[in-house]
Structures are given as C-alpha cells and as structure tokens.
Amino acid sequence: xxxxxxxxxxxxxxxxxxGDPKVKNREIAYDNWLADYEAEIEKCETVIVDLGCxxxxxxxxxxxxxxxxLACDISEVAIETLQKDVPQAKTKLFDMTQKFPIEDNxxxxxxxxxxxxxxxxxxxxxxxxxxxxxxxxxxLLLFRVNSIHDDNYMLKxxxxxxxxxxxxxxxxxxxxxHEESIKEFFADWKIEKIQxxxxxxxxxxxxxxxxxxxxx
Ligand SMILES: C[S@@+](CC[C@H](N)C(=O)[O-])C[C@H]1O[C@@H](n2cnc3c(N)ncnc32)[C@H](O)[C@@H]1O
Numbered sequence: 001x002x003x004x005x006x007x008x009x010x011x012x013x014x015x016x017x018x019g020d021p022k023v024k025n026r027e028i029a030y031d032n033w034l035a036d037y038e039a040e041i042e043k044c045e046t047v048i049v050d051l052g053c054x055x056x057x058x059x060x061x062x063x064x065x066x067x068x069x070l071a072c073d074i075s076e077v078a079i080e081t082l083q084k085d086v087p088q089a090k091t092k093l094f095d096m097t098q099k100f101p102i103e104d105n106x107x108x109x110x111x112x113x114x115x116x117x118x119x120x121x122x123x124x125x126x127x128x129x130x131x132x133x134x135x136x137x138x139x140l141l142l143f144r145v146n147s148i149h150d151d152n153y154m155l156k157x158x159x160x161x162x163x164x165x166x167x168x169x170x171x172x173x174x175x176x177x178h179e180e181s182i183k184e185f186f187a188d189w190k191i192e193k194i195q196x197x198x199x200x201x202x203x204x205x206x207x208x209x210x211x212x213x214x215x216x
Pocket of ligand 1: 072112
C-alpha cells in the first residue's frame with residue numbers, strides 16, 4: 001500500500017472535471033482566501049511558488065495581481081490544463097514527497113492550498129522541511145489544510161496514525177489537523193495565523209485551517 005493518493009487518482013479526477021461542463025471548479029474560480037495576505041503578496045518581488053496547484057485557482061489569483069508564479073503539481077492533467085488556462089505561469093511537474101527540484105532560498109512566498117493533507121506524519125514533516133529549504137529567510141508559507149471538524153467521510157476506514165486515514169476502495173488518503181498538530185508541525189517556525197474557517201469553493205462546505213507561518 002502506498003502512503004498517499006497517487007497521481008493517477010488526481011489525473012482521473014482532473015480529467016473528469018475537464019470533461020464535465022457542469023463542474024463549476026473547471027472554470028477557474030478562487031475563493032479569495034489569499035486576499036487576507038494581499039499586502040504581503042503585493043510587496044513580494046520573487047517568483048511565488050504555488051504547490052499542489054491543481055487547475056490553478058491560486059495561480060490565477062496571483063497572476064491577476066501581476067505576480068510571477070511557479071505552479072507545481074504531481075498531476076500532468078492539472079499542469080497541462082493550467083498551462084492552457086494561465087499561460088503566464090511557469091510550471092513544474094514533481095512529487096512533493098521527494099526532494100523538490102527547486103533551489104534553496106528561491107522564494108519569499110510559498111502557497112500550499114489543500115495539498116499538504118494527504119500524507120503520513122513522516123512525509124508531512126519531510127515536505128515542510130523542503131518548503132523551508134526553498135523559502136528565503138523570513139519567507140512566508142500560506143496554506144490551508146483539512147480541519148478535524150471537516151466532514152470526515154473517511155474516518156471509519158483504516159487508521160494508520162491518529163489523524164491519518166486510508167480509503168482502500170478509492171485509494172485515497174487524508175490527514176486531518178488540530179490546532180495543536182499544526183503547532184507541532186511548525187514548532188520551529190513563527191506562527192502568524194491559525195484560523196479555522198468554512199470554505200465554499202467546492203459544492204459542499206468544507207472546514208479548513210487557514211494558516212500563515214514564517215521561516216525563522
Ligand atoms: C485538492 S487539490 C488542491 C488544488 C489547488 N491547490 C487548489 O486549491 O485549487 C490537491 C492538489 O495537490 C496535488 N498533489 C497531491 N499529492 C501531491 C504530491 N505528492 N506532489 C505534488 N502535488 C500533489 C494534487 O494533484 C492536486 O492538484
């Protein structure tokens with residue numbers, strides 16, 4: 001068994017979204033969560049890295065603000081769709097569970113929206129260390145992850161650690177976060193915001209943590 005949802009599962013999902021005119025996510029739509037960080041984004045002079053960019057909701061927001069963006073994902077379908085829809089963005093196809101093909105101190109801002117919550121504790125820690133490596137000193141990571149209070153449809157499935165779940169039939173993994181676990185993962189960062197909130201980008205309401213942490 002692998003430790004996280006594979007790229008084939010994501011590719012399949014994005015192909016379905018591409019092929020279904022009724023799927024509103026297919027139209028690039030962001031839910032404006034990054035507006036909270038507008039001042040920080042405005043003054044950023046480096047390329048901004050959008051990790052797990054998917055079809056480009058956040059990339060599109062940043063490009064609209066006149067920013068340079070490196071949009072990264074494991075899914076070829078996501079990257080190819082984004083290249084067509086947001087040709088101004090640079091893209092990189094890679095698996096975040098491995099060393100990122102990005103140099104040290106590359107950027108002042110990393111965005112990781114709804115993409116850090118698929119992994120075991122060990123893999124999550126490894127990814128956070130990689131994010132730290134590519135951030136400049138004092139750089140900012142803005143991210144959203146599943147809250148423990150989200151609709152935990154997978155919680156009855158096999159539990160690998162206290163907050164990590166694997167759904168065998170769909171081959172999907174999910175981690176849920178508590179305020180304490182976020183503080184633990186980012187113990188050696190400066191935590192600027194941990195806010196639990198509802199998001200409405202998908203058809204169904206979702207409860208997430210909206211967080212800003214700074215490399216120290
Ligand atoms: C729920 S989507 C979020 C997409 C986008 N950030 C957004 O908010 O619209 C999760 C994204 O993470 C990507 N992803 C999942 N596992 C990954 C991995 N190991 N490496 C890189 N990207 C990954 C998926 O392909 C997918 O695009």
